[in-house]
Amino acid sequence: MNLKHLSLAIFLTLFLIAHLSLGQTCDLILRGKILHQENDDPIEAAYVWILETRTGAVSDQNGNFVVRDLCPGTYTVTVQFLGHREIRQTVNLTGNSTAQTFRMEEESLDLGGVEVHGHREAVQTTTAVSSLYGEAMLQSRGESLGESLKRVAGVTTFSTGNTISKPVIHGMHSNRIMILNNGIRLEGQQWGAEHAPEIDPFLADEITVIKGAETVRYGPEAMGGVILVNPPALPTSKKHLTEIHLLGASNSYMGNLSASHLGGSDKIKGLGYRVQGSVKRAGNVKSPDYYQANTGMAEYNFSGSLGYSSDKLGVEAYYSFFNTEIGILRDAHTGNLSDLEEIIENGRPFTNAEFTYEIDNPKQVVTHHLAKIKSHYHLNPDWKLNFQYGFQLNNRQEFDRRRGELNAKPSLDLELFTNTLDLFLDHNLKPNWSGAFGLNVIQQANSNIPGTGVTPLIPNYDMFNGGIYAMEKYLKGPLELEGGLRYDFRTVNAARYVGEDLQTAELDYQNFSAFVGGLYQLSPHFAFTSNLGTAWRPPNVNELFSQGLHHGAAAVEIGDPDLVSENSLKWVNGLEFESEKALVEITAYANQIKNYIYLNPTGETYVSLRGTFNVYEYLQADAFFYGFDLSGSYTFSTRFNGYLKGSIIRAKNTEQDNYFPFIPSDRMDWGISYAFGKSSNPESDKITLANVLVARQNREPDYDLAPAPPSYALFNLGYQKKLQLAKNQFNIGLQVNNVFNTEYKEYMNRFRYFTADMGRNILLKLNYQF
Amino acid sequence: MKNYKRLPIYLFAALAFGFASCESEDPVPENEGEVITDVTLNFQELGGGGNPVGSAFSAKASDPEGIEVGATPTIETVTLTKGKTYRMTITVTNSIEGEDITAEILAEGDEHQFFFLGSAFTNILTIAYDDPSGELIGLQNELTVSASPASNNGQLQVVLRHDLDKSYPGATNPNFEDFVKAGGETDLDITFPVVINN
Numbered sequence: 001m002n003l004k005h006l007s008l009a010i011f012l013t014l015f016l017i018a019h020l021s022l023g024q025t026c027d028l029i030l031r032g033k034i035l036h037q038e039n040d041d042p043i044e045a046a047y048v049w050i051l052e053t054r055t056g057a058v059s060d061q062n063g064n065f066v067v068r069d070l071c072p073g074t075y076t077v078t079v080q081f082l083g084h085r086e087i088r089q090t091v092n093l094t095g096n097s098t099a100q101t102f103r104m105e106e107e108s109l110d111l112g113g114v115e116v117h118g119h120r121e122a123v124q125t126t127t128a129v130s131s132l133y134g135e136a137m138l139q140s141r142g143e144s145l146g147e148s149l150k151r152v153a154g155v156t157t158f159s160t161g162n163t164i165s166k167p168v169i170h171g172m173h174s175n176r177i178m179i180l181n182n183g184i185r186l187e188g189q190q191w192g193a194e195h196a197p198e199i200d201p202f203l204a205d206e207i208t209v210i211k212g213a214e215t216v217r218y219g220p221e222a223m224g225g226v227i228l229v230n231p232p233a234l235p236t237s238k239k240h241l242t243e244i245h246l247l248g249a250s251n252s253y254m255g256n257l258s259a260s261h262l263g264g265s266d267k268i269k270g271l272g273y274r275v276q277g278s279v280k281r282a283g284n285v286k287s288p289d290y291y292q293a294n295t296g297m298a299e300y301n302f303s304g305s306l307g308y309s310s311d312k313l314g315v316e317a318y319y320s321f322f323n324t325e326i327g328i329l330r331d332a333h334t335g336n337l338s339d340l341e342e343i344i345e346n347g348r349p350f351t352n353a354e355f356t357y358e359i360d361n362p363k364q365v366v367t368h369h370l371a372k373i374k375s376h377y378h379l380n381p382d383w384k385l386n387f388q389y390g391f392q393l394n395n396r397q398e399f400d401r402r403r404g405e406l407n408a409k410p411s412l413d414l415e416l417f418t419n420t421l422d423l424f425l426d427h428n429l430k431p432n433w434s435g436a437f438g439l440n441v442i443q444q445a446n447s448n449i450p451g452t453g454v455t456p457l458i459p460n461y462d463m464f465n466g467g468i469y470a471m472e473k474y475l476k477g478p479l480e481l482e483g484g485l486r487y488d489f490r491t492v493n494a495a496r497y498v499g500e501d502l503q504t505a506e507l508d509y510q511n512f513s514a515f516v517g518g519l520y521q522l523s524p525h526f527a528f529t530s531n532l533g534t535a536w537r538p539p540n541v542n543e544l545f546s547q548g549l550h551h552g553a554a555a556v557e558i559g560d561p562d563l564v565s566e567n568s569l570k571w572v573n574g575l576e577f578e579s580e581k582a583l584v585e586i587t588a589y590a591n592q593i594k595n596y597i598y599l600n601p602t603g604e605t606y607v608s609l610r611g612t613f614n615v616y617e618y619l620q621a622d623a624f625f626y627g628f629d630l631s632g633s634y635t636f637s638t639r640f641n642g643y644l645k646g647s648i649i650r651a652k653n654t655e656q657d658n659y660f661p662f663i664p665s666d667r668m669d670w671g672i673s674y675a676f677g678k679s680s681n682p683e684s685d686k687i688t689l690a691n692v693l694v695a696r697q698n699r700e701p702d703y704d705l706a707p708a709p710p711s712y713a714l715f716n717l718g719y720q721k722k723l724q725l726a727k728n729q730f731n732i733g734l735q736v737n738n739v740f741n742t743e744y745k746e747y748m749n750r751f752r753y754f755t756a757d758m759g760r761n762i763l764l765k766l767n768y769q770f
Numbered sequence: 771m772k773n774y775k776r777l778p779i780y781l782f783a784a785l786a787f788g789f790a791s792c793e794s795e796d797p798v799p800e801n802e803g804e805v806i807t808d809v810t811l812n813f814q815e816l817g818g819g820g821n822p823v824g825s826a827f828s829a830k831a832s833d834p835e836g837i838e839v840g841a842t843p844t845i846e847t848v849t850l851t852k853g854k855t856y857r858m859t860i861t862v863t864n865s866i867e868g869e870d871i872t873a874e875i876l877a878e879g880d881e882h883q884f885f886f887l888g889s890a891f892t893n894i895l896t897i898a899y900d901d902p903s904g905e906l907i908g909l910q911n912e913l914t915v916s917a918s919p920a921s922n923n924g925q926l927q928v929v930l931r932h933d934l935d936k937s938y939p940g941a942t943n944p945n946f947e948d949f950v951k952a953g954g955e956t957d958l959d960i961t962f963p964v965v966i967n968n
Contacts, residue, residue: 335957335959336956338956339955339956342950346951350950401932401933401955403874403932404877404878445794447794448795450798453802453803454800459797460796495794499799499866500799608843609809610957611956
C-alpha cells in the first residue's frame with residue numbers, strides 16, 4: 001500500500017539526516033529552541049551568543065537556532081531578546097552535539113515602548129496544526145467560518161446551500177470536531193447537518209485548525225480535530241488600534257461591515273479592551289442560470305472583552321453575541337418522496353426566482369450568547385493556575401412553510417444552556433519539562449419551547465460531563481515528546497412526549513482517552529511530527545432519540561437509544577520542510593473508529609396520506625479513514641510565487657465493505673501570484689490566479705438520492721493592494737470567484753440535489769487599520 | 771490590589787448563578803397542528819340542471835397517527851355509476867386535534883390547489899373545478915362518469931399542493947400532470963381505488 005511506502009521513505013530520510021548531523025572534533029553543533037516562559041510561544045530573532053568563541057546565531061520564526069563549528073569544551077552562552085531577562089548559562093560540549101531549550105522571562109513592563117506580548121496561549125501540540133492569519137485571513141473576510149477554512153489543506157465543508165456551511169476536518173464534522181470561541185467550546189445544536197457554527201469569523205485575527213484527535217486536552221467530541229477561533233491578544237500597554245472592513249459582493253449583492261477597536265489603558269498598566277461588531281446582509285444567491293429562491297441571509301454580531309494582566313495575575317472577561325437569519329432554498333423543502341424525485345430529475349429548482357433581499361419561510365433564526373471569564377495566576381515562575389468559566393445560551397428556531405397561523409410559528413424551537421468550567425494547573429520546569437493537569441466540567445440543558453405544533457425532533461435533556469486529565473511534555477532542543485491521559489464521565493437525562501406518552505431515558509457513558517506524540521526538528525529545514533491519540537464520542541441526542549420527519553430530505557429518521565460510544569484511534573504524521581524559497585507540509589493520517597454512528601437508508605418507505613417517505617435509521621459500524629494533505633509554496637523570485645494545496649481522503653465502512661455518504665472527494669487548489677509593486681516593496685501590488693480542481697466522488701454509498709455530481713474546475717482571480725498612509729494601513733482587495741461562471745455541483749453540498757452552486761462572484765474588500 | 775481578594779467571590783457567585791439557571795424544562799405534549807388524519811371525498815349525484823338527486827355518499831382515507839412510523843393509511847373504495855355526474859367535495863380533518871382543515875384550505879385558497887390524476891381519468895372519469903368562490907382550489911368539483919367507460923375500475927390519485935404558482939401554464943387543468951413544475955410542495959397524496967357500476 002502507498003501509505004507504507006511513504007512512511008518507509010520518510011523514516012529513511014530521517015535516519016540519513018540524523019546521521020549526517022553527527023559531528024567530529026571542532027565540528028560540534030549547539031542547537032536549540034527559544035521560547036516564552038509565559039506560554040511557550042517561540043521567540044523569533046532572539047540573539048544567542050557564545051562568549052568564548054565570539055560566535056552566535058539568531059533564532060528563526062519557530063524559535064530554533066544553530067551554532068556550528070564548536071570544539072569540545074565548556075562555553076558560556078547568553079540569550080538576549082528585547083524586553084526579556086537575559087539568560088546566561090554554562091554549556092558543556094563533549095563529543096556530541098548538544099541541544100538546549102531556553103525559556104525567556106519577561107522583564108517588568110516599566111520600559112517605555114517595549115513590545116509586550118499578551119496572554120494568548122499558543123497551541124502546544126505535536127499533531128498537525130495549520131493556521132489562517134494575516135493575508136490569507138484578509139482574503140477570507142466576508143466568508144463564513146466553514147468557507148474560510150477551506151483555505152487550509154485537509155479542511156473542506158459540509159454545506160446546505162451556499163449560506164450554511166460546516167467545517168470538515170479529515171472527513172469529520174458536526175459533533176466529531178470541536179470549535180473553540182476564544183477558548184470556550186462552542187455548544188450550539190451542532191448535530192444538525194444544516195446547523196452552521198454560531199460564530200462570527202470577524203472576531204478572530206487567527207483561526208487555527210488542529211487535525212489530530214485532541215480529546216485529552218479538550219474533551220470528548222474533539223475526535224476529528226479542533227478549530228480555535230481566536231481574537232487578538234488584548235494590549236497590556238498604551239496602544240490603540242481600530243480596524244474596519246467593508247465588503248461587497250456582486251453575487252447575492254452581499255454587503256458586510258465589520259469594525260473593531262482595541263486599546264490599552266495608559267492610566268492602569270496592563271489593562272486592555274477590545275470591542276468588535278459586524279453586520280452582514282445578502283439576498284438571493286445566483287447560480288449561473290438562475291436565482292436560488294429564498295437564499296438571503298442577515299447577520300448581526302458583537303463581541304467585547306476586557307482584560308487585566310500583571311506579572312502574576314491575568315483576568316479576562318469576554319462576551320460574544322451571534323445572531324443570524326438564514327433563508328433556506330424554497331425548492332429544497334419537499335412534501336414527499338415523489339416531490340423530491342421530481343426535483344432531482346429536473347436538476348434545478350422549479351421556481352423561477354427573482355433577486356430579493358427578503359427572507360421567507362423556510363428559514364432559520366439563531367442567536368447565540370457566549371460569556372466567559374478567565375483568569376490565571378503565577379504561583380511561582382514555574383507554576384501557573386488557570387481558571388475559565390463559560391456560559392452559553394443558544395436559541396434556534398426553524399420555520400417551515402405551513403398552513404395558516406402556523407406559518408408564523410417555528411416548527412423547531414430549541415433553547416440550549418451550557419456551562420463550562422475549566423480548572424487547570426500548568427507548569428514549565430526548566431529546562432525540559434512542561435505540562436498541565438486539570439479538570440473540566442460541562443453542564444447542559446436543552447429544552448423544546450412548547451407551541452410549535454410539531455412533535456419535537458429531539459427530547460428535552462440535561463447533560464453533565466466531568467473530565468480529569470494530565471499531560472506532560474519533554475522538550476530538549478530539536479526533540480519534543482508528549483503524552484496525556486484523560487478520564488470522562490457523562491450522564492444524560494432525556495424526556496419527551498410522543499403523543500400523550502411520556503418517554504424518559506437516563507444514560508451514562510464513561511471513557512479513558514490517551515495520546516502520545518513527538519516532534520523532531522531534523523535540521524533547520526526539516527521537522528517531523530507524529531501523534532497517536534485515542535478519542536471517544538458519546539452518541540448524540542439526535543442519534544439516540546430522533547423520530548420523525550426530516551423535511552427537505554423527505555425522510556423519516558429513527559434514532560436508537562441503545563447506541564454506544566464511538567471510539568477512535570488516530571495517527572497523524574507530519575513532515576515539514578522550510579527553506580528560504582520553499583515551504584512544504586505533508587500530513588498523512590489513519591483513523592480507526594469503532595462503532596462509528598451513521599444514518600443508514602433502510603430501503604423501506606413509509607406511506608402516509610401525504611405520500612411516501614424514505615426511512616433512515618441510525619446504525620453503528622467500524623470505520624477506517626485515511627488520507628493525505630499536502631500544502632506547499634515556492635518563491636520563484638521576489639515577484640513570482642506559487643502555491644499548491646491538496647487533500648485525499650478514503651473512508652470505508654469496514655464491516656459492510658462499503659462507503660459512507662458525504663466524504664469529500666479528492667481536491668487540489670493551486671495558483672501563482674505576481675507582485676508588481678515598487679522594487680522596495682513588491683508585495684504592495686499583487687495579482688493571484690488560482691485554480692480549484694475537484695474530482696468526482698467515485699466512492700459513493702450504496703444508496704443515495706442522486707449520483708455524485710461530475711468533477712469540476714474553477715478559476716479565481718485576485719488583486720491585492722496595500723497602501724501605507726502615514727502610520728495607517730489601507731488594503732484593497734478585488735476578487736473574482738468562479739471567473740468563467742461555471743455551472744457545477746459540489747458533492748459535499750446537501751443541496752446539490754436541488755440546485756447548482758453559486759455562479760461568478762466579484763468581491764471588493766476594503767480594510768483600513770488606524 | 772485589594773480588589774483581587776474579592777475576585778474569587780465574584781467568580782463563584784457568577785458560577786453558582788449560571789449552574790442554577792440551567793435545568794431543562796419538563797416536556798409538554800405538543801399539539802400536532804398540521805397533521806391531516808382524514809380525507810373524505812363526498813359524492814352527490816346531480817340530475818339535469820345541476821340539482822341534487824338521490825342520497826349522498828362518501829369514501830374516506832384515514833391515518834389516525836398522522837406522519838409517524840407505523841400503520842399505513844386505510845383507504846375506502848369509491849363506487850360510482852356509469853354515465854352519471856356527481857358533485858365531489860373534499861373534507862380534510864385532523865382528528866387528533868379535532869380540527870377541520872377544509873376551512874383553512876379555503877381561507878388560503880390562493881396558496882392551495884388539488885390535482886386529480888391516475889388511470890381513472892383515461893376514458894372513465896372527467897373532472898372540472900367547481901369551487902363556489904371561483905378560485906381554482908378543487909374543494910368542490912364536478913365529476914362525470916363516461917357512459918361507455920374504458921374499464922370498470924381505475925385509480926383516482928388526489929394531490930393537494932401548497933405554495934404553488936397558480937398561474938403556471940397548465941395549472942388551471944385539474945388533471946395537470948406536471949403540477950410539480952408549478953412549484954410548492956405536496957400536502958396530500960392519496961390514491962383511491964375506483965369501481966364503476968353499470
